[in-house]
Amino acid sequence: MQVLSSVSHRDPLRWCDLPDRPLRLDEVRVNVRAAGVNPVDWKMRQGDLLGVAQRILGPRGPLVVGVDFAGDVAQVGSNVTDLKVGDRVVGGTDFSRGQFGSYARQVQVRADQCALLPDNVDFADAACLPVAGVTAQTCLFSLGKLKERSDPRALILGASGGVGHFAVQLARIHGAVSVGVCSTRNVELVKRLGGIAIDYNQTDLQAAVAHHGPYDVIVDAVGGGAYAAKFCLQLLKPGGVRVLVVPSPADYLSIALPGPTVTVLGRPNRETLAPLVAELAAGRLQVVIQEKIPMDQAERAHEVSRAGKVVGKLVLVA
Ligand SMILES: NC(=O)c1ccc[n+]([C@@H]2O[C@H](COP(=O)([O-])OP(=O)(O)OC[C@H]3O[C@@H](n4cnc5c(N)ncnc54)[C@H](OP(=O)(O)O)[C@@H]3O)[C@@H](O)[C@H]2O)c1
Incomplete structure (x- = not known):
């Protein structure tokens, strides 16, 4: 699995290969098409409180930041009955469940961390929601x-x-x-x-x-x-x-x-995301995207976010 990671909190983000861990029975593997950028992504790299928690509770190995993702399901665990390969989904990764972040080609998350996306909802827009x-x-x-x-x-x-x-x-x-x-x-x-x-x-x-x-x-x-x-x-x-x-x-x-x-602690999962997806699909909710940035340029996205002037959202696109 290819991920954007930094070896320590202060290193620049670089692509690296991690061995795929076996898919758990209730998990899905999702091809990431877009990943929303949040201030927490760069704050974790600076070793803030959540960064410390990530080090303690998160997966062993390099730091892979990012929570928000949207993409298509590539593989489903044997107990997953409500998602299938090819489904379009949006969700959020959770380091406290031992998961790597969403700045990656693929994520592995529990099926109930994903909400289905109708065809009229764009991956980039959806990835800004979680x-x-x-x-x-x-x-x-x-x-x-x-x-x-x-x-x-x-x-x-x-x-x-x-x-x-x-x-x-x-x-x-x-x-x-x-x-x-x-x-x-x-x-x-x-x-x-x-x-x-x-x-x-x-x-x-x-x-x-x-x-x-x-x-x-x-x-x-x-x-x-x-x-x-x-x-x-x-x-x-x-x-x-x-x-x-x-x-x-x-x-x-x-x-x-x-x-x-x-x-507050925003916790994206199927239950919390579904009402937002419904509003987006119905055209009642708009996502204002300041810039779509290629995932290779995530470092620049963090510089822009860190400046504190983003209007709406930044989103990384695969
Ligand atoms: N607790 C949680 O679960 C949770 C979840 C999400 C985010 N957060 C935190 O919440 C904060 C906001 O997140 P975000 O994603 O909304 O950040 P953001 O998109 O980076 O916020 C930037 C916006 O804030 C505006 N702004 C800056 N100073 C302002 C002021 N004094 N009055 C009014 N607007 C001001 C800026 O516009 P101008 O510069 O033009 O004023 C800019 O549009 C971050 O610190 C983030 O880490 C926490």
Whole structure:
């Protein structure tokens, strides 16, 4: 199996051959046609907390990053009855199950980590869904309970990024007032996605955001203290939830204590991906792709992502 790997966390990504491990009974082997790029991919290479966890729980051998993939099934384990060779699928790898990442020619994952793709859904679009789309969905609906609220209102901080551009749309699709905070250059994009765009460069940001609130859920997809707890908490309805997609150590106490601040871990699998695939296939959800990058140039993709200015998603194509 050919994978893009680095020997240690700081080495450049290079193609290398790994011996195929035998397919487990409940697994499928998938030819990777596209792999979405997420900040976690380069963060793991820098040895962040997840990188350490990967070293402890992940497979022995070189570091192969990447979670998101879309492609066609090449082989199925003997207990797999719901997928067959040739099926088009999208999914996410999971190092805690001993799996290598998706920057590879093929991945081996459990069948229930894959959702079927209809023919009208492009591999590149689908490959952008797993981490970013599932995280947005989890913030709004599992944690924010947006579908159970009356007069639902969502505020998305970081509305032009991977997580944010999905969150703006998903809130709107499910009937909520969807307000997205972004830079001046991304105001038109957020409006096009159906959100009320608020430019973070304006003088009284708090008043501009408060005008459309209070909110049932605030998704902070920026982190790094850009939007202070005080700023967010006074914008929440009673019973509202502030979801920190990127918690920093200063947030750990408020997350641990009962209260409105929580964090999220997006977990892509068949169950979490299927509703997103359905929205994509129906044309209600759009994937904004800043650039499709050949997988050979994954190193450049990481440089672009690391700069923190990506609009929508970057995706590696085989
Ligand atoms: N917990 C989880 O399960 C989970 C899942 C997915 C992602 N994450 C984390 O969440 C973060 C976001 O991920 P992502 O994929 O959405 O990242 P991304 O696509 O790289 O986000 C970049 C976007 O953020 C915008 N941005 C930067 N500073 C901003 C600010 N102060 N206010 C509003 N927008 C701002 C940028 O636009 P401008 O520069 O024009 O403002 C750019 O469009 C990353 O740190 C990632 O590691 C966590």
